[in-house]
Amino acid sequence: MGVFYEAPSWKHEDYWPFLLLQRIMEYDPNAPINTNYPYGLYNYMNRWFGDMKDIKKQECLFIPYRDTGMFGHYASGEFITSLIKPTIDRKQTYLEELSFEEIQRAKNKIYTELLAIEAGSDMIQTLGCQLIYMDKKVPKTEIASRIAAMDKKYLEATYKKWFSEGDTALAIYGPTSTIQRINEV
Numbered sequence: 001m002g003v004f005y006e007a008p009s010w011k012h013e014d015y016w017p018f019l020l021l022q023r024i025m026e027y028d029p030n031a032p033i034n035t036n037y038p039y040g041l042y043n044y045m046n047r048w049f050g051d052m053k054d055i056k057k058q059e060c061l062f063i064p065y066r067d068t069g070m071f072g073h074y075a076s077g078e079f080i081t082s083l084i085k086p087t088i089d090r091k092q093t094y095l096e097e098l099s100f101e102e103i104q105r106a107k108n109k110i111y112t113e114l115l116a117i118e119a120g121s122d123m124i125q126t127l128g129c130q131l132i133y134m135d136k137k138v139p140k141t142e143i144a145s146r147i148a149a150m151d152k153k154y155l156e157a158t159y160k161k162w163f164s165e166g167d168t169a170l171a172i173y174g175p176t177s178t179i180q181r182i183n184e185v
Contacts, residue, residue, distance in 0.1 A: 064133070
């Protein structure tokens with residue numbers, strides 16, 4: 001099951017906050033699903049999905065294109081259709097419950113990713129995407145300074161602008177027998 005929203009394109013000013021949000025909400029392999037772990041250690045979405053009995057895997061995606069983008073969450077499990085409405089509702093409340101630690105952890109992840117771009121093929125891929133979609137080379141220092149300047153108030157305002165006004169797209173893959181009451185959503 002996937003729940004997706006319209007998101008900014010590569011050139012849109014809100015591209016950078018969404019890049020950070022994807023890092024905030026993405027699956028953390030150190031937060032095993034359905035096991036005991038300290039609640040303060042992992043992000044809210046990992047804890048929430050981890051409390052669900054039938055969730056096997058979950059992931060957050062931000063896919064920008066030249067003219068638009070797509071942002072959302074997908075999860076797989078036994079009775080996944082029962083999670084559609086709670087997932088949509090939870091996305092709205094999640095933005096209000098962002099903690100300083102989650103934001104800082106996501107910023108650090110982006111900084112680490114920037115420092116990890118050393119191989120020639122990684123540099124070429126990064127530069128190629130920037131030139132094709134942004135029509136310019138974006139230095140690592142600019143990316144880092146944009147990410148560093150974001151605080152909780154700025155992120156909340158940006159995300160509410162996109163999520164409260166936009167339509168929600170729903171994608172379900174799997175046997176039709178598991179999709180029983182989809183019209184009730």
